[in-house]
Amino acid sequence: MTFRQEMKKALLTSAWFVFLTFPILVIRVNTIENVIEWRWLNMMWIAAGSFILSLLWSFYFGRKTGDPGKKTEAFAPADKAGSLFRNPRFRMPALVLTALFATAFPFLFSVYQTSIMTTALMYVVLGLGLNIIVGLAGLLNLGYVAFYAVGAYSYALLHYHFGLGFWVVLPLGGLLATLFAILLGFPVLRLRGDYLAIVTLGFGEIVRLILENWNEFSFGPSGISNIPRPGLLGLDLNLDTATIYLYYLMIGLCLITIFVFGRIRDSRIGRALIALREDEIACQAMGIDKARTKLLAFALGSTWAGLMGVIFAAKTTFVNPASFTFLESAMILSIVVLGGMGSILGVVLGAFLLILLPEYLRAFSDYRMLLFGTTMVIMMIFRPQGIITGIRRTYQFRGGSIDGATAGK
Amino acid sequence: MLELNNVETFYGNIMALKGITLKVYEGEIITLIGANGAGKTTTLMSISGIVPPRSGEILFQGKPIHCLSPDEIVALGISQVPEGRRIFPQLSVQENLDMGAFLRRDTAGIRKDLDYVFGLFPILAQRRHQAGGTLSGGEQQMLAISRSLMARPRLLLLDEPSLGLAPMMVKLIFQVIGKINGEGATTIFLVEQNANMAMQVAHRGYVMENGRIALSGTASELLHDEHVKKAYLGI
Numbered sequence: 320m321t322f323r324q325e326m327k328k329a330l331l332t333s334a335w336f337v338f339l340t341f342p343i344l345v346i347r348v349n350t351i352e353n354v355i356e357w358r359w360l361n362m363m364w365i366a367a368g369s370f371i372l373s374l375l376w377s378f379y380f381g382r383k384t385g386d387p388g389k390k391t392e393a394f395a396p397a398d399k400a401g402s403l404f405r406n407p408r409f410r411m412p413a414l415v416l417t418a419l420f421a422t423a424f425p426f427l428f429s430v431y432q433t434s435i436m437t438t439a440l441m442y443v444v445l446g447l448g449l450n451i452i453v454g455l456a457g458l459l460n461l462g463y464v465a466f467y468a469v470g471a472y473s474y475a476l477l478h479y480h481f482g483l484g485f486w487v488v489l490p491l492g493g494l495l496a497t498l499f500a501i502l503l504g505f506p507v508l509r510l511r512g513d514y515l516a517i518v519t520l521g522f523g524e525i526v527r528l529i530l531e532n533w534n535e536f537s538f539g540p541s542g543i544s545n546i547p548r549p550g551l552l553g554l555d556l557n558l559d560t561a562t563i564y565l566y567y568l569m570i571g572l573c574l575i576t577i578f579v580f581g582r583i584r585d586s587r588i589g590r591a592l593i594a595l596r597e598d599e600i601a602c603q604a605m606g607i608d609k610a611r612t613k614l615l616a617f618a619l620g621s622t623w624a625g626l627m628g629v630i631f632a633a634k635t636t637f638v639n640p641a642s643f644t645f646l647e648s649a650m651i652l653s654i655v656v657l658g659g660m661g662s663i664l665g666v667v668l669g670a671f672l673l674i675l676l677p678e679y680l681r682a683f684s685d686y687r688m689l690l691f692g693t694t695m696v697i698m699m700i701f702r703p704q705g706i707i708t709g710i711r712r713t714y715q716f717r718g719g720s721i722d723g724a725t726a727g728k
Numbered sequence: 729m730l731e732l733n734n735v736e737t738f739y740g741n742i743m744a745l746k747g748i749t750l751k752v753y754e755g756e757i758i759t760l761i762g763a764n765g766a767g768k769t770t771t772l773m774s775i776s777g778i779v780p781p782r783s784g785e786i787l788f789q790g791k792p793i794h795c796l797s798p799d800e801i802v803a804l805g806i807s808q809v810p811e812g813r814r815i816f817p818q819l820s821v822q823e824n825l826d827m828g829a830f831l832r833r834d835t836a837g838i839r840k841d842l843d844y845v846f847g848l849f850p851i852l853a854q855r856r857h858q859a860g861g862t863l864s865g866g867e868q869q870m871l872a873i874s875r876s877l878m879a880r881p882r883l884l885l886l887d888e889p890s891l892g893l894a895p896m897m898v899k900l901i902f903q904v905i906g907k908i909n910g911e912g913a914t915t916i917f918l919v920e921q922n923a924n925m926a927m928q929v930a931h932r933g934y935v936m937e938n939g940r941i942a943l944s945g946t947a948s949e950l951l952h953d954e955h956v957k958k959a960y961l962g963i
Contacts, residue, residue, distance in 0.1 A: 591827065608798075
């Protein structure tokens with residue numbers, strides 16, 4: 320496209336934006352003095368801004384389509400962050416630095432910061448759990464928060480009625496969430512794609528509504544308070560040390576999750592999940608039990624939500640249904656999609672971005688959702704595969720037995 | 729080895745198979761030819777349990793299999809190469825092959841069979857770590873056949889292996905089909921549109937029309953049958 324054409328297009332774009340935003344940004348009815356204010360300056364800003372953005376946009380895409388070499392690159396593992404991380408020379412120091420930073424974090428920053436960090440780590444685990452279901456098996460689950468709620472309420476209720484401690488309930492919460500996942504899984508096995516999304520969304524809402532309305536069971540909207548924080552060998556911890564203790568606990572759980580997720584992904588089961596996502600009929604022809612594999616994905620993914628639910632209840636010492644709304648599910652799903660489906664590092668980065676940024680940008684809290692939405696839209700246009708693409712590990716046979724065989728034939 | 733007795737299969741209310749009866753003997757290559765929509769693919773889907781028949785019986789080595797699930801049927805030694813290849817595009821060639829051996833636990837045997845299929849199709853060995861989706865159509869068909877062989881089947885169901893391939897590639901694929909049948913104890917059930925090619929490699933054949941078996945006989949009988957000549961061979 321020539322320069323003139325581009326200018327013309329940018330001008331048209333800015334005119335269109337001016338037209339669109341005119342009613343809300345230019346006209347203001349002052350009800351007190353009963354006059355209409357015309358804010359022409361706003362219009363100028365919109366015009367100038369959209370003109371420049373439009374030019375930048377066409378410049379970016381012009382380069383992208385103009386250069387054929389650039390286009391093929393999008394197919395290859397083009398993400399620089401990912402390939403940088405896979406480079407062992409960079410990887411080791413980066414891991415060591417991260418480990419050091421993570422260990423020293425509670426001593427470098429305040430308890431408040433540590434608490435936020437713990438939340439972010441919880442979302443890392445939640446994201447990785449959902450990544451098994453959505454990223455690997457391709458089952459769009461919009462009710463993931465239900466399993467989170469199951470975990471949280473199992474700790475709250477088991478403590479309230481039977482006085483069970485954190486360490487007893489932690490595995491129980493995970494187990495209960497798994498059980499619920501299998502219960503939900505059975506009826507929805509035949510569904511996929513949009514239909515599955517709607518059913519899981521419904522399931523999430525049902526769990527929340529039950530918790531909200533069944534007063535005798537869950538104490539309704541007022542929730543359950545006075546849930547104890549996790550104990551450490553019977554020591555009496557004050558709020559600060561308990562927060563720091565929970566932080567280290569989360570670091571440990573995060574590492575376990577990352578390890579387990581990696582093992583699942585690189586195992587035959589993980590490949591079966593990916594295969595199931597790609598072609599169900601071929602999977603059946605290969606003898607992969609569709610129902611069992613889908614249930615497995617549901618169960619493996621939901622366990623983490625149950626575990627995190629227990630942690631959540633212990634961290635906030637209070638649970639009520641308001642913590643388990645659809646927004647929470649959407650948040651976790653956003654972490655997975657933004658980070659990169661099937662990728663570990665991507666989900667970790669996604670969780671930190673989506674949880675920490677809103678915390679540190681409290682100054683702009685009015686615009687938080689606006690920024691969130693804009694970021695998502697821009698991400699989906701420019702990097703639909705997420706921050707880091709989930710390129711899976713491939714293994715090579717050592718010793719070249721296959722090369723020998725093919726050479727012999 | 730495989731026996732279908734009066735098999736009827738439905739898609740919803742639509743009757744796709746209107747009572748199919750056929751027999752496959754151990755060690756032979758049998759072919760099923762017919763026009764589009766005759767029910768060839770449905771026959772294979774019924775055998776492999778993906779679309780289970782509503783009535784009739786399917787016996788594999790004397791035992792009924794029409795009530796088993798697809799994975800149990802694969803475990804018995806029936807492996808299907810689905811129509812249109814259906815490889816897993818994001819998995820590498822080697823991972824695709826490994827999915828074929830999903831139900832097997834004998835690592836040494838799997839490695840041996842991997843060597844075997846790489847011997848059949850050396851190009852796959854070169855592309856071992858490439859994603860399945862980046863292969864050409866012919867290579868994908870090779871991969872689909874190899875993947876099914878990885879289950880070490882006693883009966884291999886092939887659904888239109890020549891679909892959308894260049895004549896050279898079709899020739900190669902059919903050569904390998906003959907080779908697989910000749911070398912091992914693999915019986916082959918071949919569904920084809922390319923009747924001429926199929927008859928040349930097969931021992932016996934069935935002709936399907938509108939959900940029924942219209943004709944059967946040895947390959948040479950069918951090749952010289954006036955009706956088959958006119959309808960399927962274009963002579």
